[in-house]
Amino acid sequence: MEPTTLPPPPAADWLAHRRHLHARVAQVERLIGPSQVAWMRGKPRVWSEAEMAGLWKSAAEASGGRSANHLYVHVPFCKSICAFCNYDRLKPSSADGLREWRDRVLASMRTLGPAVRDLSFHALYFGGGTPSVLPSAILREVFEGLDAQFRWHPFASRSIELDPATVNASKIRAMVDHGFDHFSFGVQTRSAHVNVQHNRGPQGPSTVDRCLDLLPGPLLSTVAVDVLIGLAGVTPDDTLADAEALMLHPRRPRVDLFHLTPTRSYVQSHFGGSRDRASDALARYDDPFRDRLARLAHRCGYALHNADSHHFHTLHPQGRSRYTSVQNLRDLGGQLGRDLQSLAAKYRAGKTLRIRGPRHGYTQLANTAGRQHNLLGLGPSARSQIFGIASAQTIPAAGQSGRTAYRGATIDPSDELRTFIIFDIRDHAFVDEKRVQKIFNTTFAESFADALSVWLEEGFVQPASNGWRFQRRRPEVLSTLMLWLVPDQILEQVIEDKSQQTARKHGESQPNARSRAPRP
Ligand code: SF4
Structure with missing residues (x-):
């Protein structure tokens, strides 16, 4: 059944204001893919690990068993850094770096594990980087920590990324012993x-x-x-x-x-x-x-x-x-x-x-989970997402010192919905209103009437059975179109953050006063 009511056209002054705002974003941010826009968030802040545990505790209490809960362990090391890799926080592995990483991750498990005792985890993913750079003894210590600190669904899947050049039989045995499938x-x-x-x-x-x-x-x-x-x-x-x-x-x-x-x-x-x-x-x-x-x-x-x-x-x-x-x-x-x-x-x-039998698949997206989705990230630079509450990345990055904390932003269900819509458009060129209704208790058309109206006018979308069918576009074009979904204050935040970054870079590239002074 096609949606029967189409949204009214947005006011001309709103359109002019938004076009100007998008042009300002394009001046400071090179948009290369829609996921960039999906993860745009509001004012940044930092939570201590104890505060993060508090957020998880309230999410676990509110979940009522309805959410998909996935756990991601980030191993930010590779034997060498590939020239095309766009994960800029990776480090070449070293014995000391790997041991420090293990200690940090085990400490995080001890703090966060008790807070999420009420949650059953449906999937574990070891990614990076390439976790196979870890020696089998460290792999086993971390796997044992995960089994001890978190509650696992009987059909939980366990996935791991390998580098074919760093894999050996004893590492694979450790993975198989701990249920990686x-x-x-x-x-x-x-x-x-x-x-x-x-x-x-x-x-x-x-x-x-x-x-x-x-x-x-x-x-x-x-x-x-x-x-x-x-x-x-x-x-x-x-x-x-x-x-x-x-x-x-x-x-x-x-x-x-x-x-x-x-x-x-x-x-x-x-x-x-x-x-x-x-x-x-x-x-x-x-x-x-x-x-x-x-x-x-x-x-x-x-x-x-x-x-x-x-x-x-x-x-x-x-x-x-x-x-x-x-x-x-x-x-x-x-x-x-x-x-x-x-x-x-x-x-x-x-x-x-x-x-190997029916298993819950791992995902970082509510789109694939098909329901509200929590992601608990462990390890430097791992992303955590507490549905409708917070989105954060673990700091400090690999190789930097300091207490583990979480930098990110508070989010609400409309931020989650925007992320959901963008990934559905990117991956399927289709938004299914029934799925949106089931997960978010609203519809795309109700929540993003102005964006929908602009896109209908431009011929980018048309009504289809149970939802909206989109034209396929190149990633950079798609990301520009996705800006229509982002609230003003978040785009203003992006402009402010990027302008500050550029100013800092510019400042760093200028010779400072001391170096300009003539040599004695
Ligand atoms: S994550 Fe993959 S692509 Fe990136 S540096 Fe490591 S091995 Fe290479």
Whole structure:
């Protein structure tokens, strides 16, 4: 059923005011993707860890078992920092840095754990960075802390990100012993040469295969690998060949293809500073690349999801054509045999046996959870989101000293709704009013009538069955359109923050009075 009443056009003076405000934002903030706008928040503040525990306690008491509760552990270390990585808070790993990280995370668990005793956690995600840089002894200490301090739903999923070059059998054993049932790692490209050029070391096909071979079989886990679209030195044909090799691997991982975000430094170092060259390189992955990818997926027994997205595509193995040859069946037999041996060893050791079955999927978004969503983040730079109460990041960043605290902003349900709407538009080009009503007890049309009216006028959206259907737009265009959802005071805050940052940078780049003074 299509929405019957369309919002009235907004007043002309409001439109003029907003266009002016958006132009001011564009002057201070380079908008490269809609998620930037989704996470725009109001006046920043800092909470101590004890204050954060208080916020969690009130959220746990108010939840009444209705919310999805997920826990994210951020490991901000990698063996080396890849040239295209836009997570600017990562550090190359060091033994001291890893031990300090462990102590901070265990201390946070002891403070926050008792506050959320009333919450049952549905999913755990270890990300970063690459958690596989942690030695197996530290992995076990942290896993034991999580089991001791938090209450886990019986169908809670446990996921972890790996770097194929830092994984070994004893780390995987620690993960499997503690119930990890989803593994993901970045391949980016199977070209060792291009990986070297991007400061990733000489990771080639054998590194990838070794990692896939170390992981448990399909009885105990699922596997996803990432490939990056648009890397300098890689052609669309290379990307298709990589995707094919991964889909034909006996472990049959899910393959996620992400579009590279052309940061300023990446454009400078790989495209001679030319944004046009970087955009042209990415445009080669529009059609006919997507058609070819869809056909290739079909041939390999996979299905292509999100074909139209400018953000990511996913290749999912299809059950029906999964085991079609004698070799496939042999591979499957070998993997299941390993899984059964692993289960038998656990049984002999008196540990809990968990066969991969229906699990709650991990997400950072209410969109995917399909209900109100809390995210408890542990570790420097981890993001926490207490539904309709606070959104914060753990400080200080990795490698900096100081007490653990949380910097962020208080939020209300309308901030949550804005984030929800932006991700639905980005990922599905559709807003489902029934889902909005169920989670937020309001509708998109009621809450954002002015933005909707502007978008209808511009032909960006049209009414559809049970919701609103949007045009697909490039990320930078989409992010500008999303500004219509952000309240004035938050945009003013963005302008103030960015202007201050620029002024500070400008001040730092000026020689100070002492250095300008003539030498004695
Ligand atoms: S391994 Fe992943 S997280 Fe680490 S620097 Fe490379 S891209 Fe970034």
